[in-house]
Amino acid sequence: MNVGAWEAMFLIVRRELCLSFRRPDQLLQPLVFFLIVTTLFPLGLSLQLSLLRDMAPGVLWVAALLSSLLSLDALFKSDADDGTLEQLALSGQGLTLIVVAKTFAHWLVTGVALILVSPVVGTALGIPGSAFATMMLSLSLGTLTLSWLGAIGAGLTVGLRRGNVLLSLIVLPLAMPLLIFGAGATDRAISGVSPTGALYFLAALCVFTCTLAPFAATTALRITLE
Amino acid sequence: MMNSSFWAMGGYARYVWPCFAFACVVLAWNLWSARRFRVAAQLRARRAAEMAMAGVGES
Amino acid sequence: MWTWFYKLASPPYVYGVAAVLAPWLLGAAALAMGYGLIAGLAIAPPDYQQGQAFRMIYVHVPSALLSLTVYTVMAAASAVALIWRIKVGHAVSAASAPIGASFTILALVTGSLWGRPMWGTYWAWDPRLTSELILLFLYVGVMSLRLAFEEPSRGDRAAALLAIVGVVNVPIVHFSVVWWNSLHQGATIVKLGAPSMPGSMLWPLLSMWLGFMLFFAAVLCIRLQGEVLNRERQSTWVREAVKS
Amino acid sequence: MNTAADGLGVEKVHVWRGDRHVLKGVSLALRPRQLLHVSGPNGTGKTTLLRVVCGLLRPEQGLVSWLGQSIMGVRTEYQAALAYASHEPALKADLTALENLRFAVGLKRRVTVSELRASLDQTGVAACADLPARVLSAGQRRRVAMARVLAMSATLWLLDEPFTNLDAAGTDLLRNLLQSHVEGGGLALVVAHHDLKLDCSVHRLELTA
Numbered sequence: 001m002n003v004g005a006w007e008a009m010f011l012i013v014r015r016e017l018c019l020s021f022r023r024p025d026q027l028l029q030p031l032v033f034f035l036i037v038t039t040l041f042p043l044g045l046s047l048q049l050s051l052l053r054d055m056a057p058g059v060l061w062v063a064a065l066l067s068s069l070l071s072l073d074a075l076f077k078s079d080a081d082d083g084t085l086e087q088l089a090l091s092g093q094g095l096t097l098i099v100v101a102k103t104f105a106h107w108l109v110t111g112v113a114l115i116l117v118s119p120v121v122g123t124a125l126g127i128p129g130s131a132f133a134t135m136m137l138s139l140s141l142g143t144l145t146l147s148w149l150g151a152i153g154a155g156l157t158v159g160l161r162r163g164n165v166l167l168s169l170i171v172l173p174l175a176m177p178l179l180i181f182g183a184g185a186t187d188r189a190i191s192g193v194s195p196t197g198a199l200y201f202l203a204a205l206c207v208f209t210c211t212l213a214p215f216a217a218t219t220a221l222r223i224t225l226e
Numbered sequence: 227m228m229n230s231s232f233w234a235m236g237g238y239a240r241y242v243w244p245c246f247a248f249a250c251v252v253l254a255w256n257l258w259s260a261r262r263f264r265v266a267a268q269l270r271a272r273r274a275a276e277m278a279m280a281g282v283g284e285s
Numbered sequence: 286m287w288t289w290f291y292k293l294a295s296p297p298y299v300y301g302v303a304a305v306l307a308p309w310l311l312g313a314a315a316l317a318m319g320y321g322l323i324a325g326l327a328i329a330p331p332d333y334q335q336g337q338a339f340r341m342i343y344v345h346v347p348s349a350l351l352s353l354t355v356y357t358v359m360a361a362a363s364a365v366a367l368i369w370r371i372k373v374g375h376a377v378s379a380a381s382a383p384i385g386a387s388f389t390i391l392a393l394v395t396g397s398l399w400g401r402p403m404w405g406t407y408w409a410w411d412p413r414l415t416s417e418l419i420l421l422f423l424y425v426g427v428m429s430l431r432l433a434f435e436e437p438s439r440g441d442r443a444a445a446l447l448a449i450v451g452v453v454n455v456p457i458v459h460f461s462v463v464w465w466n467s468l469h470q471g472a473t474i475v476k477l478g479a480p481s482m483p484g485s486m487l488w489p490l491l492s493m494w495l496g497f498m499l500f501f502a503a504v505l506c507i508r509l510q511g512e513v514l515n516r517e518r519q520s521t522w523v524r525e526a527v528k529s
Numbered sequence: 530m531n532t533a534a535d536g537l538g539v540e541k542v543h544v545w546r547g548d549r550h551v552l553k554g555v556s557l558a559l560r561p562r563q564l565l566h567v568s569g570p571n572g573t574g575k576t577t578l579l580r581v582v583c584g585l586l587r588p589e590q591g592l593v594s595w596l597g598q599s600i601m602g603v604r605t606e607y608q609a610a611l612a613y614a615s616h617e618p619a620l621k622a623d624l625t626a627l628e629n630l631r632f633a634v635g636l637k638r639r640v641t642v643s644e645l646r647a648s649l650d651q652t653g654v655a656a657c658a659d660l661p662a663r664v665l666s667a668g669q670r671r672r673v674a675m676a677r678v679l680a681m682s683a684t685l686w687l688l689d690e691p692f693t694n695l696d697a698a699g700t701d702l703l704r705n706l707l708q709s710h711v712e713g714g715g716l717a718l719v720v721a722h723h724d725l726k727l728d729c730s731v732h733r734l735e736l737t738a
Contacts, residue, residue, distance in 0.1 A: 002609065008636050015624075015632040022623040083619030084633075090583055091636035092609025152450055156443045160433050170430060170447060173422040174454050177461035184468055201464070205457070216450050219367075223442045226586045232327065236337030238402060245398045246322075249344040252391040253500060256384055257311075260507040267511035268527055275524040436547045519548055 008093045009101040016105030019078075030071040031113050037063035038121045049126035056125035057186035060135070061142070061179050063121075064114050068143055069168050071110045072150035075102060076158040076221065085158075089225055096218045103151040103217070111143030127190060134189035138199060141206040142182040148213035149174045155220030177205055294371045297522040300513045303506035310503035318496030325489035332486075338402045343489055345395035347497040348388045349413070352420055353455070355385030355501060359427070360452035363445030375441035376516055378448060379431060380508035384501055386424040392417050412466040416459040423451040437516065534597040536560040536716055537582065537685060542591030544577055551577050552588065557734055561684075564707065564717040566725055569736030575720045576616060576689055578736070582718060583613045583687050595685075609637060612683035614691055618670035620662040626673045627658040634680045648680040649673065653702060667694035675703060686710060686717040 003011075020027050041059045042052060052059075079085035088098045118139050119132050127135065153171040157163030185198035235242040292298045325343035332339035359381045366374025396414045397407040408414070427444050434440030482490070517523050537559040544552040551574040559565050567575055580586040582593055584600050584607060593600045595607045620629045630645045649655045652672040657665055665673065671694045678686060686707075692700055704727060711717055711729045725731060 003636060003639060011632060011635050018628070019621060019623055079621075082621065083615050083617045084621055086585060086613070086615055087619050087633050088636070089585065090608045090611065090613050091633070092605055093636050094605045152446075156430060156447060157433070159439075163433070166426075166429060166433055169422070170426045173419050173426060173458070174450065176419055177454075177457050180461045180465040184465065201461070208457075212453070216446060219446055220443065223439060223446065226439065226580075235340070236331060238336065238338040241338060241398045241401055242340055245341045245344055245395045246326075248394050248398075249348070249391060252348075252387050256387055256500075256504045257507075259383070260504045260511075264507055264511040264514075267514040271514045271518050271523050271527040274518045275527055278519075278524070438545075438547075519550075 003093070005093070005097055008091070009097055009104075012088070012098060012101035013105040013108070016102055017109065020105075020109045026074070027109060027113075030067040030110050031117060033070055034063050034067035034114060034117065035121065037066060038125065042125070053126040053128075053190060056122065056127045057135070057183040057190065058179075059125060060118065060121060060127070060186065061139075061183040064118070064139060064143065065146060065172070065175055065179060067114065068110055068146050069150060069171060071106070072147070072154050072171070073157075073164045073167055075106050075151060075154040077154070077163075080158045080224075085221075086225065089221075095221055096214050099151060099155070099217045099221060100214050103147050103214075106151075107144050107147040111140065111147055114143055115139050127186070130192075131186060131189035134195045134199065135186045138182045138185040138195075138202055141199075141202045142178050145178055145202075145206045145209045146171070146175055148209045148217070149178075151217040152213055152220055155217045155224065158221070159224040178202070181205065294369075294373055296373055296376075296513050296517045296520070297526070299373050299376075300510055300526060303509045303513075307503050307506040307510075310499050310506060314496050314499035314503055316496075317492045317499060321489045321493030321496055324485075325493065329486045329489055330483075335402070338399065339486075341395055341399040343493045345392060345399050346490060347494040348395060349392040349417060350494060351497045351501055352385055352389040352392050352417065354498070355381050355388060356420065356424070356448075356455065357452060358505075359385060360448045363448040367442060367445045367449070372438075372441075372516060373513065375438075375445060376509055376512035377505070378445060379441065380505055380512045381501075382424060382428045382431070382444075384504050384508070386421065386428065388497075388501075389417060389421040389424060393421065410466070412459075412463045415462045415466070416455075419458050419462070420455065423455070427451065536563070536596070537718070538592075538594040538597075539578075539582060540592040540594070542578070542581055542588040542593065544574065544581060544586065544588050546577070552581070552591075554591070555734075555736070556591075557732075559716050559718060559732075561714050561716055562711055563730050563732060564711045564719060564725075564727065565732045565734055567718065567720045567734045567736065568722060570738060573736040573738055575736055579613070579687050579689050579718065579720060583611055584608055610683055611685040611687055612678040612681040613687045614674050614678050614689060616689045616693075618667075618674040620665075620670055620673060622663040623661060625659050625661050626654065626665065626676075629662055629673065630677050630680055633677050637681050637683070640680060645676075645680055648676045651679060651706075652676040653698070668696055668699060671695055672699060672702075675706065679706065684715050686715065686719075688717065688719045688721075690720050690722070692721055692723070 038059060041055065045052065045055060076085060079088065089095050091098070115136050118136055122132060122135055149171050150167070153167045156170065157167045160166065181198045181202040185195040185202060188195040188198060233239060321343060325340055329340070331337050359378045362374045362377035362381065365371055366378065393414060396411070396417065400409060400411060400414070401407050427448050430447050431440045431444035434443060514523060514527070539555060539557045541554045541556050542552050543550070543554055555578060557565060567578065569575055577586065581588050584593070584604055587601070595603065595610070600607045620626070624632070626649060627642065627645055630649070631642070634640050634645065646655060646658055649658050652675045654669050654672040654676065657669055662670060662673065671691070675691065678688070691703055695703060704725065707717055707719065707725070708727055708729055719725065
C-alpha cells in the first residue's frame with residue numbers, strides 16, 4: 001500500500017502549487033521585480049531602441065537571474081520555519097525526492113512566469129520578434145538550471161537568519177556560465193546568426209546541473225536539518 | 227652590478243616593482259595572520275583547559 | 286601503507302606533524318623563492334616582445350597556479366571530511382581557504398599590473414583574469430558560509446559541500462569565459478599568456494612555483510594547528526599540548 | 530548488543546552541540562507493546578534524542594537500530610514506519626487542517642478523505658477540518674497534529690511533549706489513544722514532563738544534566 005515515487009512527487013508538486021496560489025501576492029513579486037529591473041536599464045542608458053538592442057539580451061538575462069534568486073530563498077525557508085520540512089523529510093519517501101519535487105514546483109511557479117513575460121519585456125528592450133523563440137528557449141533552460149543551483153544554495157542557507165544575501169553570493173558565481181551562454185544565444189539570435197552553438201552548451205549545463213544538483217541539495221538540507 | 231638600468235626595468239619599473247612589492251605583502255600577511263591565528267587558538271585552548279581544571283562546570 | 290593514512294586522521298598526530306614540518310617547509314620555500322627571484326629579476330634575459338615587463342610572470346603565474354591548486358586541496362579535504370567523516374579534513378579545508386583567497390588576490394593584482402603595458406588599462410576582461418576573479422568569489426562564498434553558522438561542525442559541513450560544488454564548476458566557468466571572450470573580443474587583443482621560454486627563463490619560474498607551493502604548505506601547517514586546536518578544545522590531548 | 534530484534538534499539542549514543550556534550554552514551558531498547566516515557570529537566574537533550582532516534586540527526590558515536598538493522602542502512606523504510614510529532618504542531622498556516630493531513634499522510638500511504646475526516650473526528654477537531662490552520666487555537670493545532678499521527682497508522686510513535694496546550698479532555702483523549710496504540714502492538718517514545726498514568730507497560734528514562 002506504499003505510495004509510489006511518482007505519485008508522491010506529484011502530490012508534493014500539487015502541495016507547492018496549492019500553497020503558492022494561496023498567496024498570489026508572493027507569486028507576483030518576483031515577476032514585478034523582473035519588470036522593474038528591466039525598466040531601470042532604459043532609464044539609466046538611453047531610450048533609443050537601436051542602442052538598447054545590443055544591451056537587451058544581457059539586461060533581460062541579468063534581470064531574470066536576480067528575480068529568480070529573490071524567490072529562491074523561500075524555497076525551503078517557509079517549510080523549515082514551521083517544522084513541516086521535517087515532516088516531509090520523515091515521510092519515508094527520501095529527502096532527494098522531496099527536494100526534486102519542491103524545486104520543480106518552484107521552477108513551475110517562478111521560471112515559467114518569467115518565460116511567459118519575457119516577450120513583453122523583450123519588445124520593450126527592442127528585441128525583434130524573430131529572436132523570441134530562442135530567447136524563451138534559452139530562458140527556460142536557464143531558469144531551470146538556476147532553480148537547481150538555487151536549491152543547493154537555499155539548502156545550505158535555510159537555517160541562517162540573514163541567509164538571503166549569502167544565498168546570492170553563493171549561487172551567482174555558479175550561475176555565470178548560464179548567463180554567458182543564455183545571453184550569448186539570445187544575442188546571436190538577434191543578429192541573425194544561428195544560436196544553436198550557445199543553446200547546446202546551455203542545454204548541456206542544464207542537464208549536468210539537473211542530474212547532480214539534487215544530491216548536493218539533499219546533502220545540504222540534511223546538514224541544516226540536523 | 228646593481229646599476230640604474232636594472233632598477234629601471236626597461237621603463238617598466240612602475241609596474242614591475244609594485245608587482246613584486248605586493249607579492250611580498252601578501253606572503254608576509256599570510257605568515258603573520260597564520261601565526262596570530264595559531265597563538266589565539268592556543269590561548270583559547272589554554273583558557274578552556276584551566277576552566278576545566280578548576281572544575282568550573284562545563285554544562 | 287594504510288596505517289600512515291589512518292594516523293593522519295587523528296588530530297593530535299596531525300597537530301604534531303604540522304608543528305614539526307612548518308619551519309622546514311618555510312626554510313625550503315625561502316630557498317626556492319630566493320633563487321627564483323634573483324634569477325628571474327637579474328639573470329634571465331628580457332623577453333624580445335615584452336622586454337623587462339615579462340619578469341612579472343615570476344609572481345603572477347605561480348600565484349595563479351596556486352590559487353587553483355589550493356582550491357583543489359580545499360575541495361579534496363572537504364570531500365574526505367564529508368564522505369569519511371574525518372574532522373581533520375574540515376580543519377585542512379578551513380585553514381587553506383584564506384591562503385587560497387590571498388593568492389587569488391595576488392594573481393589578480395599582478396595580472397592587471399602585468400596587463401597594463403599591453404592593454405593601456407589595468408583591466409581588459411582577459412579570459413584568464415576573469416576566471417581568476419570568479420574563483421575569488423567562490424573562495425569568499427566558502428569562507429563566509431563557514432562563518433555564517435553558530436555551530437562550527439555544521440558550518441564545516443556546509444562549507445565542505447559548497448567547496449565540492451565549486452570545484453566542479455571551476456572548469457565550467459573557465460571554459461565558458463574563454464568561449465565568451467572569443468565570441469566578443471576576437472583575437473585582436475593579445476591575451477595574457479606566458480611567452481614560450483628558453484631554459485634560462487624557465488628555471489626561475491619553476492623554482493618560484495616550487496617556492497610558492499612550499500610556502501603554501503608551510504602556512505597551511507601553521508594555520509592547521511590553530512584550526513585543529515579550535516575544533517578539539519575539549520579533548521584531553523589538547524590540555525597536555527597547551528599546558529607545556 | 531541488546532538490539533531489540535523486533536523493535537527499536539539505541540546503543541551508547543553521544544551527541545555534541547558545539548562544545549556542549551548533550552547526549553552522554555544514552556542506551557535504550559523498545560519492543561512492541563511497550564511505551565518509553567522520557568523525561569528530565571530542560572536542555573538535557575530530550576528533543577535531541579528524539580531527532581537521533583528518527584534519523585534526522587546522525588550521532589557522533591553510537592547506533593540506532595530498527596528491527597535489528599541500523600537505521601542509516603534502511604533509512605527510508607524505517608522512516609516510513611514511524612510517525613514523528615515535533616514540539617510545535619508543524620502545520621502549514623495557509624492550508625486547511627484536512628489539506629495539511631492529506632499532503633502529510635498522503636506521502637506515507639494512500640488515504641481517502643473520509644479516513645482523514647475520521648481521524649480528525651477521533652481527536653475531536655472534525656469541525657475545523659476545512660478551516661485554515663492559521664485560525665486554529667494552539668490546542669486545536671495539537672489535536673490536528675495528533676490526528677495526523679493517527680492517520681499515518683505507523684508502528685512507531687515518536688512524540689515530543691504531545692500534551693502541551695491540551696485541555697483536560699484532550700489529555701485524556703491522548704492518553705487513551707496512546708493506550709490503544711501500545712496495546713495494539715505499536716511502540717511509542719513519548720517526551721513529557723508529568724506522569725502519564727497509563728496502565729500498559731511503561732518504561733521510564735530519566736535524562737540528567
